Amino acid sequence: MAPEENGTRRSFTSGAGLERAARAADATAAPPDAKMAAHDLHAWFGTNEALKGITLSIPEKRVTAIIGPSGCGKSTFVRCLNRMHEVVPGARVRGRVTLDGQDIYASGVNPVRVRRRVGMVFQKPNPFPAMSIQENVLAGLRLSGEHAPDPAGTAEKALRQAALWDEVKDILKRSGSSLSGGQQQRLCIARALALEPEVLLMDEPCSALDPIATARIEELIHELRERYTIAIVTHNMQQAARVADFTAFFYQGELVEVDRTDVLFTHPSNRKTEDYITGRFG
Amino acid sequence: MSLRTSPIHDLAMRRAELAPERAFQAVGILAIVLPLLLLLWLFGGALVDAWPRLGWDFLTGFPSRKAEIAGILPALAGSAWLMALTALIAIPLGLGAALYLEEYARPSRLTALIELNIGTLAGVPSILYGLLGLEIFVRVVGMGRSVLAGACTLALLLLPMVIITSREALRTVPQSLREASFALGADRWQTLRRIVLPMCLPGVLTGVILSLARAIGETAPLITIGALTYVAFLPDSVHSAFTALPIQIFNWTSRPQAAFHVNAAAGIVVLIALMLLLNGAAIWLRARLQRRVYW
Numbered sequence: 074m075a076p077e078e079n080g081t082r083r084s085f086t087s088g089a090g091l092e093r094a095a096r097a098a099d100a101t102a103a104p105p106d107a108k109m110a111a112h113d114l115h116a117w118f119g120t121n122e123a124l125k126g127i128t129l130s131i132p133e134k135r136v137t138a139i140i141g142p143s144g145c146g147k148s149t150f151v152r153c154l155n156r157m158h159e160v161v162p163g164a165r166v167r168g169r170v171t172l173d174g175q176d177i178y179a180s181g182v183n184p185v186r187v188r189r190r191v192g193m194v195f196q197k198p199n200p201f202p203a204m205s206i207q208e209n210v211l212a213g214l215r216l217s218g219e220h221a222p223d224p225a226g227t228a229e230k231a232l233r234q235a236a237l238w239d240e241v242k243d244i245l246k247r248s249g250s251s252l253s254g255g256q257q258q259r260l261c262i263a264r265a266l267a268l269e270p271e272v273l274l275m276d277e278p279c280s281a282l283d284p285i286a287t288a289r290i291e292e293l294i295h296e297l298r299e300r301y302t303i304a305i306v307t308h309n310m311q312q313a314a315r316v317a318d319f320t321a322f323f324y325q326g327e328l329v330e331v332d333r334t335d336v337l338f339t340h341p342s343n344r345k346t347e348d349y350i351t352g353r354f355g
Numbered sequence: 356m357s358l359r360t361s362p363i364h365d366l367a368m369r370r371a372e373l374a375p376e377r378a379f380q381a382v383g384i385l386a387i388v389l390p391l392l393l394l395l396w397l398f399g400g401a402l403v404d405a406w407p408r409l410g411w412d413f414l415t416g417f418p419s420r421k422a423e424i425a426g427i428l429p430a431l432a433g434s435a436w437l438m439a440l441t442a443l444i445a446i447p448l449g450l451g452a453a454l455y456l457e458e459y460a461r462p463s464r465l466t467a468l469i470e471l472n473i474g475t476l477a478g479v480p481s482i483l484y485g486l487l488g489l490e491i492f493v494r495v496v497g498m499g500r501s502v503l504a505g506a507c508t509l510a511l512l513l514l515p516m517v518i519i520t521s522r523e524a525l526r527t528v529p530q531s532l533r534e535a536s537f538a539l540g541a542d543r544w545q546t547l548r549r550i551v552l553p554m555c556l557p558g559v560l561t562g563v564i565l566s567l568a569r570a571i572g573e574t575a576p577l578i579t580i581g582a583l584t585y586v587a588f589l590p591d592s593v594h595s596a597f598t599a600l601p602i603q604i605f606n607w608t609s610r611p612q613a614a615f616h617v618n619a620a621a622g623i624v625v626l627i628a629l630m631l632l633l634n635g636a637a638i639w640l641r642a643r644l645q646r647r648v649y650w
Contacts (some may be wrong), residue, residue, distance in 0.1 A: 149463035160537055162461055199531040203553055212541035216549050261535070268539065 107155055108133035108272060108302040109191070114148050114168035116158055123149040125326040126168070131272070136294060136303045138317030138334065140310060142349065145323040147306045148196075151274045154185035154189035154304065172272070185217075192265035196277040198257035200249030200264070207245040209260055213268040227267055235263035238292050255286025259293065266297075273297065274332075275305040279312065291316050309348055314338050322346045404620035411575060413621055417587050418603070422614030427622055429586040430603035433502065434629075436590050437577075437599055438567055440506030441510035441513065447564055448510070449517030456518070457476035458547060459527040475517035483581025484512040493580050505595040506578050513566045520562025557644040564637035568630045574601035600626045614640075 107130035116124040123146045131137050131154070139147040152158040153166055154179060170177050177187045200209045210228040216220045221227050237259040239250070249260055258278055265273060276295075279287040292335040294316045297303060307313050312335070313320050314334060321331040322345075330343045341347045348354055388525075416426015460466045488508030528551045536546040575598040577599055584606040586598040600622060607619035 120544055155535065155538065157538060158536060163462060184541050185542050186540055193376065193538040195530060195531065195534065195538070199535040200531070200533065201550060203550075212536075216539055216541035216545050264535075264539065326440075 105132035105135055107131060108173065110171045110306075111150070112169040112171070113152070114150070114153060114170060115166070116146070116153055116224045117165045118149075118161065119163045123152070123326055127323075127328050129321055129328055129331060131302060131304050132319060133302050134298060134300070134319040136298050136305060136316050138308045139323060140308070140313050140320060140349075141323035141329075142354065143308065144325075146326040147323045148276050151193075151276055151304050151306050154272070154274055155188045155193055157188070157193060159184070162233065163238050171243075186229065189271055190266055191272040191274060192268060192270035193274045194258070194261050194265055194276065194278045198254055198261050200252075200257050200260050202248065203249045204249060205246045206241050206249050206252070206260060209249040210263050210267050212264055228263075231263040231267035231268060232260075234266050234297070235259045236289065236296070237263055255285070255289060256352050258282060258286070258290060262290075262293065267303075270301070272302045272304070275303065278307050280308065285310070310338070318339035323348060324349070357644070373596065375549055386551055386587075396634060400607050401623045401627075403622045404617055405624045408617050408621040409624060413618075414625070418585055422610075422612060422618055425607075425615075425618055427603055427625065429589055430600045430622070432589045432623070433569055433582070433586070433597035433599045436502045436593075436597065437509060438571060439508050440503065440593065441509040442567060444506060444510035445513045446518050447568070449514050449563070450521050450559060452514070453525060454519035454547065457522050458543065458551070465644045468569075473515045473518050480575075481512055481573055482575040482579060484508055485576030487511065488576060488580045499594065500583070501594045502590050502597040504580055505577055505582060505597060505599070506593075508580055509570045509573060512573065512576060513570055516566040516569070517563055519555055520566070521555075521559045524558025524562065525551065525556060528554045537597065557641040560644070561637045561641045564633055564640070568633040568637075571629060571633070572626060574599075574605055577602055580604070 106130050109131040111127050111129050114124055114127040115122065125146075127146075127150060129150075133175065140148060140251065144174065148159060154170060157166060158164050158166055166178060168178070172190060176182070177184075201212055204212060207224070207228045208215070210231050211221055211224055214227070229242075230240060233239060237256060240256060241247075241260075244251075249257065252260060258281075262273075262278075279290050282290065298318075305313075305316065319331060319333045320334040320337045322329045322337065322341075322343075324345055330337060330341060330346045332342070337346065337351055341350060412424075413426050414431065415428050416424060417428055418430075419425040456466060456470065485508060488504060489513065491508045492498045492504040493500060496504075498507070532550055532554075533546055536550045537543075541549070583596050583598050584602055588595075588597065590597045604619050604622040604626065606610050607615040607622065610616075
């Protein structure tokens with residue numbers, strides 16, 4: 074006798090076939106709640122429309138990968154999730170993005186507060202060159218003039234979470250830019266984590282790193298998913314397959330398909346997705 | 356096979372190929388050495404002429420009708436007052452304008468116009484600033500022929516240069532660091548104050564000091580606004596009448612007596628020494644501040 078849950082699943086994925094329904098049943102019981110969600114999100118650089126109406130949920134405490142060819146709008150999308158898109162001159166956004174149901178583009182919302190809850194890691198590691206390793210980790214607090222009650226403890230906690238503590242615990246006073254590229258990127262992750270954000274956006278965090286450093290960051294993402302909601306942009310499909318629970322495929326500013334990662338990579342429902350993941354373009 | 360008797364033949368260096376390279380090198384070296392020699396000759400000449408008058412008495416003496424006892428203390432003090440006040444006025448205004456244009460202003464026709472104007476103003480002859488200062492500061496604002504009016508005029512003269520060098524310094528701070536700061540929840544002002552300004556400070560200071568070194572030699576605008584040529588007292592407030600080094604030198608060179616020309620030469624040596632000192636300070640400051648910024 075099939076368990077009840079399996080039965081409900083089957084109806085949930087109506088018409089998708091037995092095989093797919095069975096796989097869905099292996100996953101966590103209920104579909105996770107959306108931590109963030111974009112509704113008909115448009116974004117422009119000047120007159121160039123980079124996002125053409127994206128509606129996509131970022132499930133809580135899961136890793137969502139966003140893949141697609143260069144210029145498809147994947148970086149723009151995550152930058153819209155913490156209101157970093159508008160930092161670029163001439164950039165505009167229209168639509169809704171919710172964080173725990175609250176629209177972060179509503180009038181009266183302070184983008185600075187949004188960014189405190191939605192942290193970001195950039196493509197190129199960008200530690201502050203004039204600060205030591207420890208100062209870098211605490212930069213988020215210091216920048217906004219907050220007084221950290223226990224700076225050393227806060228820094229250690231964040232560095233441990235970023236799996237960097239053992240490598241830097243004896244050189245905390247040294248410059249952040251004295252570290253290797255991979256270490257710098259983990260330092261940037263620690264810097265973001267020190268603010269205890271709820272969501273972590275990663276914009277191609279490994280594209281400037283070698284394979285070993287990349288593997289370390291991926292391991293780290295596996296650990297972080299327990300506590301954080303993560304959205305990661307990557308042009309590396311293997312990476313998406315390795316780290317993400319869900320994967321969204323963007324093409325020319327539109328969301329083509331989003332699904333559980335294993336489903337998207339094995340049984341894409343859209344022809345364009347299939348062409349992209351099989352390397353026919355991109 | 357007969358063509359390849361000498362294996363190096365194909366690759367060998369030919370004199371004719373090297374000629375243009377050598378010629379250009381020679382021109383380049385000449386272009387550096389000639390002006391340097393000329394400067395050295397001028398400075399050496401002034402130094403030789405000035406030697407008998409250079410001394411403590413000259414630096415601490417007041418002007419006099421007798422060349423042998425005339426000194427430059429009021430001019431030195433006037434120049435010091437001018438430089439300090441000019442820096443106080445030009446740095447906040449210039450840096451503020453640079454910050455606005457570089458960090459806050461969205462590109463528009465108005466900012467493009469402002470930028471064009473700043474570039475043009477940097478090339479306007481200094482005597483025009485003198486006339487402007489005479490009309491605005493001395494007459495309309497009513498500062499009179501004071502050291503404050505002089506400093507305001509010099510500050511106007513320096514502003515374009517300070518703005519341009521400050522903007523260049525601001526541009527050397529990578530955009531990625533500003534983004535990193537924004538993403539950590541810092542607002543624009545916090546980002547500027549704690550990330551951007553500390554990093555571009557050496558560049559800004561160097562620009563300011565080099566501009567000041569230029570201002571210390573300015574004569575025309577100060578004469579225009581009516582700096583005195585004979586001052587037997589030291590400025591005691593910003594409202595004091597004043598003289599400055601270049602004016603004192605100008606005054607002495609226009610006297611018929613040869614003894615005053617020696618004084619003028621001595622004044623020139625002091626002025627050049629001050630400029631070198633300012634330039635040295637700029638280099639030292641930059642080196643010192645940059646060491647703190649680890650790249």
